Amino acid sequence: MGLLDGIAGQVLGKMMGDKGGMAQIALDMFNQHGGLEGVLAKFKEGGLGEAAASWVGKGENLPVSADQISSVLGSGAIAEMAAKFGIDPSTLSAQIAEHLPTVVDKMTPNGAVEANSGSLLSTVLGMLK
Secondary structure (H helix, E strand, O other): OOHHHHHHHHHHHHHHHHHHHHHHHHHHHHHHOOHHHHHHHHHHHOOOHHHHHHHHOOOOOOOOOHHHHHHHHOHHHHHHHHHHHOOOHHHHHHHHHHHHHHHHHHHOOOOOOOOOOOOHHHHHHHHHO
């Protein structure tokens, strides 16, 4: 993880209070899968392209389940991330399912993946304005 990712994680942690750990998990997940475009591609490959597209678009965000998160990201990857943060894998999957649609939605405010959409740091800085 780079210096800017660490700073973004700290800023998100301060902004989110108790949910700061989720901010770090989000950063790790985006880094592991090649940023926003990589995460969206992973969901498309996993049969959840319609849900992922709804998070980017300007309409309502379609939900995903914890089981779908585990299926798309892989139970091994979920278990590894959960161990890193000292939480149960099923809890992590549920948290990702709850928050990922909103995170992607905020990273794509114009309803499309743009050149700067993949930057979680830019999203954090934009939230501070």
